[in-house]
Amino acid sequence: MKLRRDHLSIDPEKCTGCRRCMIACAMKHHNRIDPDFSCVDVIGFAAQDLDVPVICLACETAPCIKVCPMNARIRQASGSVVTDTDVCIGCRACVYICPVGSPRINPATGQTMTCDLCADETEPWCVAACRQERALTLCTDGAASKPAARRAAARTLAGSPRY
Amino acid sequence: MKLVIIGNGIAGNQVAFDVRKKDRDAHITILSAETVPEYDPCSLPYFLGGECGRTDVFRKTPEDYTTHNIDLVYDSRVVSIDPEAKTVTTHGGGQISYDKLVLAHGGDLFIPPIPGIDNPGVFSCKQLAETEKLAAHNGSSAVVIGSGAIGIEAAEALKRKGYAVHVVELMDWILPSLFDEPTARRLETALKGYGIHVFTGEKVLEIKGTGEVSAVVTNLRTIACDTVVVATGVVPGTALARTAGIDTGRGIQVNRQMQTSVPDIYACGDCVETIDACTGETAMFQLKHNAIEQAQVAARHIVGEKTRYLGAYAFARAHFFSTHAATFGKTQRATDCILGDKRVIEREDKNNYLRVMLLNNQIVGGQAIGTFADGLGLLIGAMWRKDDFMEIAAKVRTTPRGGAVHTWPMLRLGNLLGM
Ligand SMILES: Cc1cc2nc3c(=O)[nH]c(=O)nc-3n(C[C@H](O)[C@H](O)[C@H](O)COP(=O)(O)OP(=O)(O)OC[C@H]3O[C@@H](n4cnc5c(N)ncnc54)[C@H](O)[C@@H]3O)c2cc1C
Numbered sequence: 001m002k003l004r005r006d007h008l009s010i011d012p013e014k015c016t017g018c019r020r021c022m023i024a025c026a027m028k029h030h031n032r033i034d035p036d037f038s039c040v041d042v043i044g045f046a047a048q049d050l051d052v053p054v055i056c057l058a059c060e061t062a063p064c065i066k067v068c069p070m071n072a073r074i075r076q077a078s079g080s081v082v083t084d085t086d087v088c089i090g091c092r093a094c095v096y097i098c099p100v101g102s103p104r105i106n107p108a109t110g111q112t113m114t115c116d117l118c119a120d121e122t123e124p125w126c127v128a129a130c131r132q133e134r135a136l137t138l139c140t141d142g143a144a145s146k147p148a149a150r151r152a153a154a155r156t157l158a159g160s161p162r163y
Numbered sequence: 164m165k166l167v168i169i170g171n172g173i174a175g176n177q178v179a180f181d182v183r184k185k186d187r188d189a190h191i192t193i194l195s196a197e198t199v200p201e202y203d204p205c206s207l208p209y210f211l212g213g214e215c216g217r218t219d220v221f222r223k224t225p226e227d228y229t230t231h232n233i234d235l236v237y238d239s240r241v242v243s244i245d246p247e248a249k250t251v252t253t254h255g256g257g258q259i260s261y262d263k264l265v266l267a268h269g270g271d272l273f274i275p276p277i278p279g280i281d282n283p284g285v286f287s288c289k290q291l292a293e294t295e296k297l298a299a300h301n302g303s304s305a306v307v308i309g310s311g312a313i314g315i316e317a318a319e320a321l322k323r324k325g326y327a328v329h330v331v332e333l334m335d336w337i338l339p340s341l342f343d344e345p346t347a348r349r350l351e352t353a354l355k356g357y358g359i360h361v362f363t364g365e366k367v368l369e370i371k372g373t374g375e376v377s378a379v380v381t382n383l384r385t386i387a388c389d390t391v392v393v394a395t396g397v398v399p400g401t402a403l404a405r406t407a408g409i410d411t412g413r414g415i416q417v418n419r420q421m422q423t424s425v426p427d428i429y430a431c432g433d434c435v436e437t438i439d440a441c442t443g444e445t446a447m448f449q450l451k452h453n454a455i456e457q458a459q460v461a462a463r464h465i466v467g468e469k470t471r472y473l474g475a476y477a478f479a480r481a482h483f484f485s486t487h488a489a490t491f492g493k494t495q496r497a498t499d500c501i502l503g504d505k506r507v508i509e510r511e512d513k514n515n516y517l518r519v520m521l522l523n524n525q526i527v528g529g530q531a532i533g534t535f536a537d538g539l540g541l542l543i544g545a546m547w548r549k550d551d552f553m554e555i556a557a558k559v560r561t562t563p564r565g566g567a568v569h570t571w572p573m574l575r576l577g578n579l580l581g582m
Contacts, residue, residue: 012568013568043575048566048574052568066452066455067480069206070206070209070215071203087215089209091487092487095536096540099543099544100540100572101541
């Protein structure tokens with residue numbers, strides 16, 4: 001497993017379900033206080049009292065890149081995979097093939113949107129919003145050892161399919 | 164090494180550029196039957212419908228080939244291969260020698276033997292040049308023959324262009340190889356809601372008109388129209404390989420390294436028959452993601468790396484106007500010939516529909532329309548992992564409050580399946 005330069009690390013055990021990350025993401029990317037415009041999706045399981053933040057983790061062999069009929073899923077230099085809104089036709093193939101269904105639909109355009117790690121900021125806004133709980137943190141180069149990253153991945157993704 | 168690739172499609176380009184990344188000195192030639200750089204056939208219906216421009220269908224520019232030192236030879240359809248002399252011959256009579264050869268020439272549109280099929284008012288949207296012809300055609304009423312994914316996408320595109328659109332399907336329901344009847348009927352209702360006429364279980368007998376199309380005659384009716392689009396499927400191109408003595412079945416046969424039965428000849432993409440990654444059965448899905456992955460394996464093996472193809476997977480979306488649907492794995496009909504304990508889970512909520520096929524308590528396929536489709540990837544994951552349905556149900560029941568966060572994918576699956 002080759003680790004990319006930056007990626008988000010998610011620790012759902014620490015998530016309190018406050019959804020500040022969703023608001024932060026929507027504010028950063030769409031200037032709106034509306035969780036529907038967030039790339040982060042905090043999924044709540046009421047019966048089990050669990051909250052799990054789901055974010056695009058930019059898979060090494062991202063299947064969304066291969067199934068997009070418009071070649072609109074682009075791997076950026078930072079490692080993140082984003083939707084090119086100039087060509088996305090909103091067919092949602094990337095949502096359906098994603099092992100965790102992470103791409104979200106922009107309610108205004110119908111196009112998909114995923115985490116770009118707030119490329120122009122020193123720290124993603126969702127990470128800043130979660131500084132107290134630390135359910136979302138940013139791993140930069142060297143911050144996570146391979147075994148630690150593997151263990152974390154095994155915990156949160158519980159064996160996503162091998163494409 | 165002299166590498167020759169037949170076909171300038173998705174698979175051919177993936178091989179060429181992947182090999183170039185690892186081998187700076189290889190002499191790489193792509194022989195193309197067309198006259199444009201690589202484009203994506205999946206984008207063509209959206210170009211036709213005006214949802215994207217012509218430039219947006221291309222995956223490469225002419226400069227990409229020069230900067231990567233790849234020879235792209237236009238208008239050179241390969242007509243024969245001589246594995247003894249290690250040469251290929253193009254339709255112009257030119258001979259090109261190779262050290263390693265890759266067959267990546269995809270499939271051909273199946274043209275049904277209908278009287279009038281060679282009328283100039285009959286079009287297709289398999290290749291860019293044909294699609295451009297259709298886009299430039301000035302018609303007002305169209306019949307689409309065949310309701311596979313391409314037929315439905317073409318129907319939507321023509322509707323967007325202002326045509327009156329009729330889809331004629333020979334089988335009992337639309338998208339017959341991708342969806343079961345209950346899903347397909349719902350999609351048919353949605354199509355009709357957008358003003359597209361759909362006739363299933365009907366056979367086109369004749370295309371009428373001389374010089375231009377005037378009507379399509381089926382066994383049940385005559386539909387007046389000025390445009391016909393043929394979308395009756397894509398057949399893998401096996402003739403070239405067969406005449407060269409390469410083993411073929413429904414497609415060109417390859418091993419897990421994408422090698423054919425003849426030394427130094429590889430094949431990948433729509434022209435090959437492979438195995439289903441999940442079941443190990445012989446498979447021919449003819450989908451872009453499979454073409455890319457097969458080409459990646461072929462490229463790795465060509466440069467001498469150890470590699471093994473895991474197999475192909477069936478995943479397709481059906482999307483028109485604001486209707487969204489997707490399918491993966493087997494349809495119920497495909498499980499009919501398998502012995503075992505079978506179950507279908509169905510959920511419905513307004514216009515949203517979910518259908519999941521279980522075989523011996525394992526998910527083997529699924530179809531969804533609307534919001535249920537958003538979680539389809541979780542079901543695909545469960546199919547790959549061969550999760551036991553009973554175990555998912557048990558996890559949903561027994562996970563304590565606030566505990567065992569690692570069970571969340573199971574919980575989410577449980578929610579999706581309505582447990
Ligand atoms: C309209 C349309 C929509 C589609 N939508 C989807 C979709 O949404 N999702 C999906 O997964 N798949 C889709 N597909 C299928 C997908 O496009 C194919 O699986 C993929 O293109 C296969 O790649 P390939 O390289 O094997 O073949 P192709 O991309 O077809 O390339 C083959 C190339 O070889 C050339 N060629 C053929 N014979 C010769 C010869 N003798 N000599 C030289 N060159 C030759 C052809 O001109 C062509 O350029 C769609 C296809 C079409 C037509």
